[in-house]
Amino acid sequence: MSEETRRILLVEDEKAIRDAVVAYLERERYSVVAVGDGQEAIDEFARQEFSLVILDLMLPKVQGDAVCRSIRERSDVPLIMLTAKSEVEDRIIGLEMGADDYLVKPFSPRELMARVRALLRRSSISTETSGEQMEFGRLHIDIPGHKVSVSGTEVELTTSEFKLLVTLATSPGRVFSRMELVEKVLGYDFEGYERTIDSHMKNLRAKIGDDSRHPIWLYTVHGVGYRFETSSGQR
Ligand code: CA
DSSP states (O other): OOGGOOOEEESSSEEEEEHHHHHHHHHOOOOEESSSSHHHHHHHHSSSSEEEEESSSOOOSSSSSHHHHHHHHHOOOOOOEEEOOHHHHHHHHHHTTSSSEEESSSHHHHHHHHHOOOOOHHHHHHHTTOOSSEETTEEEETTTTTEEEETTTTEEHHHHHHHHHHHTTTTTTTTEEHHHHHHIIISSSOGGGGGHHHHHHHHHHHTTTTSSSSSSSSEEEEEEEEOOOOOGGGG
């Protein structure tokens, strides 16, 4: 979808918030489809293509988490979750359901617009770099060849470390919870194994020469998990 025709699905049952967000989005020349309950959201998403979804968690008919799962079954469209609660747990739940980002109410529409722009930018970056060869400054990843090199020197990674790096690097900027990484990297779903991701991450950082306190590529998201950044990889 081109820049001018970016269509956003907004799912929010509180009319005042919905109207305010629609006004802001339209001012920035996005095309908006706004609906007020979860079932309408699922129907609308099946009917047409969207560049991004803004989804309230507490909704009539079908709850936001169920809508999110339904969307994720068919699409990896960028998705921002709106949540009324501020507890870290709720944010993590949002991310584990497959949301890319979240905002806690009450939020400023300006902040939401900034997140929308950032996510749309990220999704265009990840399209460019989702090929079989990825280059992030000094870091080169050859997916079919299972090879990683830093400044031209090949780095020996275990299968788990390689999967961890590729999972993060193919979605730059997206925050992955430890639980998600356990599922994607280790292939099983068991809470006790979340900390093993930390060990893999520690080894991976040491091997590619990244530093957790001053990261170039691999960032810790405190209380949640990890994300990969491309912008600073040019150093
Ligand atoms: Ca609501």
